[in-house]
Amino acid sequence: MSELTELTIKETARLLRLRSFSAAELVTAHAEQIERLDHRVKAYLRLTPELWEKQADEADRRIARGDLGPLVGIPMAVKDVLCVRGVETTAGSQILKGFRPPYTGTAVARLVEAGAVILGVTNCDEFAMGSSTENSGYYPTHNPWDLDRVPGGSSGGSAAAVAAGEAMIALGTDTGGSIRQPAALCGVVGMKPTYGRVSRYGLIAFASSLDQIGPFSRSVEDAAIVLEAMAGHDPLDATSSTRANDVLRNFDAGVKGMRLGLPREYYEVDGIEPAVKAAIDAAIKALRDAGAEIVDVALPHTDYGLAAYYIIAPAECSSNLARFDGVRYGISSEDAVNITEAYERTRRKGFGTEVRRRVMLGTYALSSGYYDAYYLKAQKVRTLIKRDFDAAFEKCDAIISATSPTVAFPIGSKTQDPLSMYLCDVLTLGGNLAGLPGISVPCGMTEQLLPVGLQVLAPQWREDVALRVARAYEVASGMKAEVAPLV
Amino acid sequence: MFCGCAIGRLGDPPNSNVCEICLGMPGTLPVINKAAVEACLKTALALNCDIPPHTKFDRKNYMYPDLPKGYQISQYDLPMSRDGFLELDGRRVRIRRVHLEEDTGKLIHAGDKLHKARESFVDLNRAGTPLMEVVSEPDLRSADEARDYAIALRTLLRTIGASEAEMEKGQLRAEPNISIRRPGSEELGVKTELKNINSFRALHRAILYEVVRQTELLESGGTVVQETRGWSEAEGRTFSQRSKEFAEDYRYFPEPDLPPLEIDPVWIAELRLALPELPGARRVRLVSDHGLPASDAVLIAADRDLADLFEGAVAAGAEAKQAANWIIGEVAPAGKIPTAEHLADLVKLLTLGSITRDQGREVLMESVETGRAPSDIVAEHGFAQVSDETSLLAMVEAVMEANPRAVEDYRAGKKQALGALMADLKKRSPQANPKVASELLLRLLG
Numbered sequence: 037m038s039e040l041t042e043l044t045i046k047e048t049a050r051l052l053r054l055r056s057f058s059a060a061e062l063v064t065a066h067a068e069q070i071e072r073l074d075h076r077v078k079a080y081l082r083l084t085p086e087l088w089e090k091q092a093d094e095a096d097r098r099i100a101r102g103d104l105g106p107l108v109g110i111p112m113a114v115k116d117v118l119c120v121r122g123v124e125t126t127a128g129s130q131i132l133k134g135f136r137p138p139y140t141g142t143a144v145a146r147l148v149e150a151g152a153v154i155l156g157v158t159n160c161d162e163f164a165m166g167s168s169t170e171n172s173g174y175y176p177t178h179n180p181w182d183l184d185r186v187p188g189g190s191s192g193g194s195a196a197a198v199a200a201g202e203a204m205i206a207l208g209t210d211t212g213g214s215i216r217q218p219a220a221l222c223g224v225v226g227m228k229p230t231y232g233r234v235s236r237y238g239l240i241a242f243a244s245s246l247d248q249i250g251p252f253s254r255s256v257e258d259a260a261i262v263l264e265a266m267a268g269h270d271p272l273d274a275t276s277s278t279r280a281n282d283v284l285r286n287f288d289a290g291v292k293g294m295r296l297g298l299p300r301e302y303y304e305v306d307g308i309e310p311a312v313k314a315a316i317d318a319a320i321k322a323l324r325d326a327g328a329e330i331v332d333v334a335l336p337h338t339d340y341g342l343a344a345y346y347i348i349a350p351a352e353c354s355s356n357l358a359r360f361d362g363v364r365y366g367i368s369s370e371d372a373v374n375i376t377e378a379y380e381r382t383r384r385k386g387f388g389t390e391v392r393r394r395v396m397l398g399t400y401a402l403s404s405g406y407y408d409a410y411y412l413k414a415q416k417v418r419t420l421i422k423r424d425f426d427a428a429f430e431k432c433d434a435i436i437s438a439t440s441p442t443v444a445f446p447i448g449s450k451t452q453d454p455l456s457m458y459l460c461d462v463l464t465l466g467g468n469l470a471g472l473p474g475i476s477v478p479c480g481m482t483e484q485l486l487p488v489g490l491q492v493l494a495p496q497w498r499e500d501v502a503l504r505v506a507r508a509y510e511v512a513s514g515m516k517a518e519v520a521p522l523v
Numbered sequence: 524m525f526c527g528c529a530i531g532r533l534g535d536p537p538n539s540n541v542c543e544i545c546l547g548m549p550g551t552l553p554v555i556n557k558a559a560v561e562a563c564l565k566t567a568l569a570l571n572c573d574i575p576p577h578t579k580f581d582r583k584n585y586m587y588p589d590l591p592k593g594y595q596i597s598q599y600d601l602p603m604s605r606d607g608f609l610e611l612d613g614r615r616v617r618i619r620r621v622h623l624e625e626d627t628g629k630l631i632h633a634g635d636k637l638h639k640a641r642e643s644f645v646d647l648n649r650a651g652t653p654l655m656e657v658v659s660e661p662d663l664r665s666a667d668e669a670r671d672y673a674i675a676l677r678t679l680l681r682t683i684g685a686s687e688a689e690m691e692k693g694q695l696r697a698e699p700n701i702s703i704r705r706p707g708s709e710e711l712g713v714k715t716e717l718k719n720i721n722s723f724r725a726l727h728r729a730i731l732y733e734v735v736r737q738t739e740l741l742e743s744g745g746t747v748v749q750e751t752r753g754w755s756e757a758e759g760r761t762f763s764q765r766s767k768e769f770a771e772d773y774r775y776f777p778e779p780d781l782p783p784l785e786i787d788p789v790w791i792a793e794l795r796l797a798l799p800e801l802p803g804a805r806r807v808r809l810v811s812d813h814g815l816p817a818s819d820a821v822l823i824a825a826d827r828d829l830a831d832l833f834e835g836a837v838a839a840g841a842e843a844k845q846a847a848n849w850i851i852g853e854v855a856p857a858g859k860i861p862t863a864e865h866l867a868d869l870v871k872l873l874t875l876g877s878i879t880r881d882q883g884r885e886v887l888m889e890s891v892e893t894g895r896a897p898s899d900i901v902a903e904h905g906f907a908q909v910s911d912e913t914s915l916l917a918m919v920e921a922v923m924e925a926n927p928r929a930v931e932d933y934r935a936g937k938k939q940a941l942g943a944l945m946a947d948l949k950k951r952s953p954q955a956n957p958k959v960a961s962e963l964l965l966r967l968l969g
Contacts, residue, residue: 119550127549139543141550240549244779274554274781352779355584358593359547363645379586402584402774411776 040065041201042519045258048204049106052099059095059109063088063153066111070155070202073522078177079187079196081116082124083156091153098151106261108151113158113203115194118144118249119238120154127240128160128190130173131386132366141238142273143249143266144207150265155203158193162388163357164209164242166190167217167460170451171390178447179222180520181486185444188218188460191252195222198252201519205262206252211243212345213439213464215250216476220439220489223478224517225506226252227259230496231471232277234263235270241356243349244275246468254517256477256507260284263499277497285500291508292327297432301338302463308441315480315488316438319509323436326512328505333428333435337420338466344421345465346458347401347414354398360386393454422470429495434505437463439476439489463491473499477506478517524625524653525553525596533692537646545651547591552780555580559623559653561794562685563603564786566655567621568795569683572607579783580623583773588645589628597624599775601783609659609675610803616672617660626652649693655685661700661711666730670723673697674825678802682827690722697726701733703741712737713747717761719754729754733761805830813843822851828860835863841870849873853884859891869897875921877901877951902953909955912963918952919964925951933968941965 040062043051052059067088074080088111095109114120117127119137126132140148148154161171169177169192177192179185180200187196191208195218198206208215210228219226227250234249241247251262260283269278298320324330362368362382369381387395401410428435440460450457467474472493479490490509494502509515526544544551567574581599602622608615628647632640657676663669677688677695688695697720702712717733720726732754737747752761777783800808802824809820809830823829829850836846849870854860861869869890873883878901886897886904893900909915922944923930929947932940941964948960 117550125549132549135549137543137548137550139548139550237552238550272554273552275552275779351776355582355594355774355776358584358586359549359591361586361588361593363588364546364591365548375588399774402776404772404774407774407776 041069041204042254043204044255045106045110045204045253045261048110049104049108052109053104058092059099059153060089060092062109063092063111063155066155066201066203069200073180073200074202076178076183076522077180077196077200077202078175079158079193079200079202080113080156081126081128081159081172081174081193084120084123084154087120087123087154091148091151095151095153103151105151107147107265110152111155111204112147112152113155113194113197113206114144115160115191115206115208116157117160117164117209117240117242118207119240120144120157123154123157125157125240126173127164128162128172128174129386129388129391130367131360131383132240133386134367135365137238139238141249142235142270144238146266146268147207147262152205155197158191158197158206158208160193160208161190161214162391163240163353164190164211164214164247165353165390165394167213167457168445168447168450169193169218170447171388173388176447179444180522181223182444182484183522185446185486186221188221188440188444190214190218191226192218192222194252195219195224195226198222198224198254199517199520200522204253205258207249207262208252209239209242209247209249210464210468210474211246211248211349212468213461215252216464216467216474216489216491217440217460219252219476220478220491221444221487223481223487223489223520224252224254225256225259225475225477226250226489227263227475227499227502228467228473229263229267229499230277230473231468232275233267233279233281233473233497233499235266235268235273235276237270237272241353243352244356245352246345246349248468254519256475256503256510257287259475260287260503260507279497283499283503286504287500287507288511289504289508290326290511291323291505294328294434294505295331295432296323296328296505297331297333297428297435299333299335299338299428299435299437301335302435302437305338305438305441305462307459307462308438309443311482311486312438312441312443312488315482316490319479319490319513320436322513323505323509326508328508331432333431335421335424335428335466337417337424338462340417341421341466341469342458342462344414344417345461345469346397347410348418348469350394350398351401351411351414352398354395354402357387357391357395362386390454418469421466425466425470425472425493425495433494434498434501435493436505437491437493439463439491443482443484443486443488467493471496473497473502475502475506477509478515479509479513480515524556524559524623524651526651528651530652531648535648537644537648540648541650545591546647547593547650553596553625553778555781555784556653559655560603560784562653563621563623563655564791565683565794565798566657566680566685567604567607568791569679569685569798569801570604570607570609570618570621570657572604572618572621574604574786574791575601576788577601577783577785578603580778580781581775582778583624583775585771585773587627588643589630589647589650591628591647591650595625595627596778596781598622603786609672609679611668611672611675616662619658619660621655621657624654624656626650626654661702666727666734669699669730670727673726674723675802678825682799682802696720697723699726699730699733701730701737702747703734703737712741713749715747715749715761716751717754718751718764719756721756725754725756728759729761732759736761799827809833813837813847815843815847819847819851822855823847826855829855832860832863832866836866836870839864839867841867842874845870845874849883849887853887857888857891859888861887861891862894865890865896872897872901875951878954882954904954909952912959915955915960915963918948918955919960919967922948922951922964923967930968941968
């Protein structure tokens with residue numbers, strides 16, 4: 037039965053229709069894998085047997101009726117920031133302990149509608165703020181490739197679940213790299229769509245102008261299938277686009293004749309580990325061999341991206357998190373003598389250190405007398421960064437780089453120095469600031485058997501390009517996302 | 524303003540017109556209500572405002588239990604319209620801006636005095652209701668003017684269908700900003716803002732009170748503190764609501780969940796064309812076309828339905844002054860509107876002296892309730908027959924005056940002419956006692 041937890045969507049779809057196993061059996065295999073491994077990996081916060089039983093049965097009925105939808109019966113994990121009706125959803129925070137949303141977010145609903153089966157809710161950094169999942173208000177998640185190391189973050193639980201065979205696909209969110217970076221650290225595929233491609237309705241907001249929902253999977257094709265099913269305009273999200281979803285266009289066309297940009301600012305970024313660089317070099321060679329032309333491009337404002345991000349995201353989050361006041365949902369303080377005290381106690385008790393740090397930073401950046409120097413200035417820098425990418429895309433079809441400057445680091449090694457943690461995002465947050473689609477694919481292991489990820493960034497709305505390049509690399513290199521060998 | 528909930532009515536059970544969006548639950552997002560934008564644009568056009576090509580929403584951040592998201596979505600530096608005016612008694616009150624925002628919920632403090640309450644209750648029915656803020660320049664110079672301005676604004680809003688604007692229903696809120704200065708001084712004094720004003724009368728009283736308060740304060744050597752003050756209707760005074768020493772910093776920034784709007788100029792042109800005749804213009808026309816006294820015109824033009832009724836009745840043959848009197852004196856207070864034809868019918872009956880004023884009132888009520896024509900009602904009721912000679916005298920004399928031919932004929936010997944006269948009497952005064960009336964008629968005919 038262990039093979040049932042190592043399949044891709046396409047393989048599963050074929051086997052389900054051949055009746056090699058049922059959706060119920062497939063889900064059971066995953067439930068058993070979780071039971072076997074998760075006390076060590078801790079990818080999940082809560083399991084949803086009541087949902088998976090019902091949904092798996094429904095999937096089997098659909099298959100019996102001849103439904104050919106690729107997602108029917110596919111076991112899926114969902115990051116704790118995505119509201120699922122009736123399921124405790126806490127954004128990885130104590131402040132929402134016990135909160136059961138009375139609604140399901142659009143992206144998740146579309147996948148369930150397409151037949152996916154929800155296994156449970158995965159761990160994440162609190163309110164998606166972090167790059168290691170160590171900021172979770174519950175417990176850290178462990179990297180399946182080395183349990184003493186982080187899975188990355190903020191969607192570390194989802195990445196780890198897929199890497200450990202505890203889910204076939206998983207949903208995460210990416211605001212500064214929170215899908216791509218954990219995907220790289222866990223050796224799986226992770227994709228962030230163009231801002232506006234996937235509805236944010238139901239996503240507990242961190243930074244409204246940066247957040248996007250995206251898939252984790254063990255193959256590029258799986259990611260594409262999930263993305264296509266989730267994407268598209270939603271009348272409940274005014275920032276969602278009405279553009280057609282042609283994400284699978286030219287999927288298998290290969291990279292022959294394509295120009296792939298290699299920004300020197302990314303290639304030579306501070307702190308990039310030699311093993312990572314080596315893996316990227318090998319990936320570049322493989323792409324060249326497959327017929328791509330590698331061109332030099334410049335992203336001159338890269339250095340300012342980190343600062344701009346760490347003003348804009350906290351500013352928006354300071355506002356988005358104001359609603360957590362203990363009045364209508366979540367935990368509520370007791371014994372306060374007035375409303376101000378009630379707010380202070382609830383939030384001090386419910387929010388972890390990193391969240392409070394960012395709320396304070398963000399409040400400061402927006403405050404009277406500082407707004408122009410910080411928030412407004414950061415948004416202007418953001419425009420310059422977007423223009424950098426626009427200019428680069430005149431010279432290339434897609435941009436490639438390492439996803440993360442480092443491989444997975446030991447748990448606890450960066451928690452004392454927030455800035456060092458922030459540096460994990462230097463290669464990914466540009467894509468968020470510019471609203472670009474980006475994907476991370478596994479491109480090798482270091483000597484310590486730690487995964488490295490290759491990032492592909494494409495112009496806005498050109499998910500198809502990012503997927504095409506990623507797919508071509510997958511084929512050319514023979515790199516396959518394996519399930520981590522945990523016993 | 525940003526979700527699909529019903530506005531509901533005053534008195535609906537608390538928290539019954541809510542959804543996850545206006546409750547500010549995690550993961551929810553706002554979407555702009557187009558009808559609210561349309562109402563705001565129509566108001567802006569009716570107030571002669573400029574409508575810029577770009578407008579956006581902003582977040583106004585502060586935490587309070589009646590504000591579910593911890594911020595209010597409003598408009599800060601790029602409002603939907605600016606720089607207009609309202610004509611008031613021949614002068615212009617300048618309008619600084621008209622913008623849209625969402626309303627907050629309501630807090631009910633046990634015992635009704637915040638500082639003594641042990642419990643406060645949060646009702647979020649009102650949260651998320653579209654609010655249109657009309658801000659005037661400091662052009663109003665008295666409590667009378669302010670009140671007249673507010674009433675004129677209400678009339679305008681009702682005329683264009685942007686709002687019912689009933690203060691008692693909470694559909695219109697007035698928040699006057701008041702300052703005083705020495706005569707001849709160019710600079711405006713320090714202002715206070717008044718809240719909790721629930722009627723035009725309260726608006727007037729509150730302003731008068733505040734002016735006196737500020738005057739006494741300044742004359743005794745004190746200074747006016749810039750603050751928000753609440754009006755207490757019960758105590759007839761304003762009191763400070765400021766409990767902090769520092770002003771709230773709202774940390775405005777553009778609402779990232781709502782893309783900026785570019786208003787289509789074609790849509791604006793269509794809205795402009797579709798605006799009905801505004802009250803000011805209608806007032807003028809009622810005087811010039813129908814010869815109404817200005818005071819009547821003001822009252823009638825204040826209500827689009829009444830103005831339509833008046834002009835419809837006149838078009839159907841009613842005498843203008845009588846129609847105006849009946850609208851002002853009877854229809855408006857009763858609050859029930861007959862059709863223009865029916866009102867014309869009624870006015871004709873009254874003008875002819877066919878029915879008394881009291882009977883007219885009754886007929887009007889019944890006409891509105893049953894939808895039947897006043898003539899039919901009068902005929903059917905055969906209204907309390909008038910039998911005393913004094914009352915009948917007028918009716919009979921009216922008949923004789925209106926039918927000189929028949930009178931002549933009768934006096935010339937054609938006794939059948941009496942029939943024609945009686946027929947006319949019956950038509951004009953169906954309630955006239957025919958026997959007594961005919962005797963009287965015969966006497967008068969000689």
